[in-house]
Structures are given as structure tokens and as C-alpha cells.
Amino acid sequence: MRYNERELLFLARQPAEKAAEILMRLPKKGSVLKKRLVKLVVNFLFYFRTDESEPIGALLLEHCRIIKEEENVFSISFVEEPERKYCFECDSEEQCQEWIEALKRASYEFMRRCLIFYRNEIQKMTGKDPLEQYGISEEARFQLGTHKQ
């Protein structure tokens, strides 16, 4: 599958939502934990060798599961392959929880659900559709009931 790698690399250089040096292990058998610079930008998690400016890889964070594993450890896996886990070992339980929370909110699908929820609540409270002023109330992406997963 082709993709605009150059733009993805450009994205990796943008200000991060969250960034830290964390031990990371790939789902490949026999992989070991390695220290990586992990950087969350929009719905992508980039990971770099700590002394390099270009990421080794990127994970699109859609349809993924963020799971607390053991102490200080969380994993990211994807719905179609739940056993393949990217593991991250943090310095502290607090850091671990912060990353879990941030990653859970990092998907476009999550934001879509928030938006639909808020829209519905506002509509119930005020009788008005808050998206009308944006001229986007008819767009499929914002409809209640069309995005069940």
C-alpha cells in the first residue's frame, strides 16, 4: 500500500501531544525492550531511536486496544490481531496511566464519538443543533447512530 511517507515524516516533526523516552518492544517474536523516543501526534504514535531525528516507525491509532499489562507496562494491539502487542514499559505507574489515557483519546473515532455525544446533549438541552452554525450538520461523520462499532 503506497502512502505519502514524506508527509508522515513531516507530521512526526510537529509538536507532540505527548512525548517521552520509554522502553518499547515490538510484537515480533524474540523482540526485546529497547529505549525509544515515543511521540504522539494526532492519531499516530511515532517511535524513534533516541539519538535520531527520523522515526523508525509509526502506528496509526485507530481500532486499537490500549491495555494495562503489568506494573508500569501497557500494550497497544489492533482489533484484527489482538495477540500482536506492542509493549511499553514506563518509568512509573503514573506515567503508565497518563499514556494509557492519552492514547485512548488519540483516535479520530474517539473524537467522533465525543462530538456525537456532545451534539446530542446540547440538542436535548437547548433544542438547537450546535453543528448548524458550522454548516456541517448533515455530514455523515457527525450523525448519531451511524457510527456504531
Place this chain on the structure above:
Amino acid sequence: MKLNERSVAHYATCDSPADHAGFLRKRVERHHHHAHHHHATSYQRRWFVLKGNLLFYFEERESREPVGLVVLEGCTVELCEAAEEFAFAIRFDDAGARAYVLVADGQAAMEAWVKALSRASFDYMRLVVRELEKQLEEASKTLAACHKSPRRSSSSGRKRHLSNPALLPLQEKPTVLENGYSTWGSGGGIPGGAACLDRDGGHTKPPPLPPRRRSAASSAVGSPVPSLSPAMPESPVSPETACFSKLHSWYGQEIAVLRREWQERQKRGHP
């Protein structure tokens, strides 16, 4: 740079609804080896699917896997002066990055695509969500300022501050707040209600019931559709109760009472 391509391709083809889809002709970009190198511009017809901030394209509509992906961050979409009618371009902030020139079947299709693509970025979505969050907070404050006293037997909880991350829906099970009310996923926490003051007419309406709390087992990932119980007797709303701090402490007392009752029920083994 590696990408979790298998998962990305799965996201492209899974049954989560697309934000937009349709045939477009994509201009084929070839390298110019000579300044005067002359070749005809060619286009390939592809089936495009927009999901979130990702634009996938497939060889055929029925293809099982996308042939390509355009990540739509840091880009602008504009009509372009190509020889083709109904052409538009996706251009990136990254100077020197090549643009994608796409051609729609007609005026309406082109306008729909340009509109959908210009609003596809994660940042745009985040902006709208934050704006709605603020509006919900405002609406709740207005609502609270109007209410005199909700019925004691109702399950209306005082609205929690929306910036509390515990309120936002998570992909896992919803968190349970300290006083026993579940968050969004289980339908509680924020009382739904129509505006108590119709700004135009000045008459008041009884607020609809707050969303019924669902059991943890039935709360699932995805938009909740809070179900409202059948008709509840009207609660009077007094527009003269303007003193917010009085309302605030009244609410606080009500919460304390409800909480005690709830805790006692818990002790007695009731759900």
C-alpha cells in the same frame, strides 16, 4: 519508516462507515528528467474512501485492499486550474511535497469532496469537539441556574465539570464516579434537559429525564443513545430563583441525601 500497514488496511476496509466515498480520477505524477520533457498528463480512475483524516484509494470499488493512502494532516484542499474540469488539489504545508490532483465526475461531486476533505483533519475535529464541550458546559450552567428543585426520587446528578477527563467516553468500560454514578458510557452523570427558558417566548418547559443509567454489562463502545423513561410528572421551574450559590448548596444537599440513600441500599444488597 515502518507503518502498521496491515492494521491500517484493515481500518480502510472494515465496516466502520466512511466519511465520504466515490470515484475520482487521480493524476499520475511522473518525474521530469528533462526540463523540456513532454508527455501527456494521464489520470487513473480509482475508488476513494475517506475515513477520518485518511484518504484511501482502491483500484476497484470491490478491491479487498487499498492501493494507496493519503494522510490528510497539514494540507489544504483547493480548486485547481488544471486542464480538466472539476479538478481539485490536495496540497501540503510541507514545501516541496507533491500535491495530489484529483478530478471529480461533476460539479456537485467536486464540491462535496472539497468540503469533506477540507474538514478531514484531526485538528479540525478536535476544534469542533472542544467548541461543543464549551457549549455543553454553557448550556448546563444556564440550565442549572433556572432549575428550582429537581424531584428527589429522580436520578439527576449534578453535572460534573466537563474538563474532568473521567467524563469523556473511553474505549474501555466507563469509570464509575465516586458517588456511584457512572459516566457517559452508562448514561449517567449529566442530566439532559431542555432549556428551561425559551429565549423567544419566555415560557418554561419541564426538563426531560436524565439519561437512564445502563448496567455495566450493556454499556458498549460507541455512541450511547440515552433512553428516557416514559412520562414523569412535571417538576416546577421557578425563574425567580436567581441566586446560584443557593441553588448550588441546595444541589449539594440533595447529592448528600441521594448518596446516603444509595450507600444504604448498597449495604442492604440492592443494586
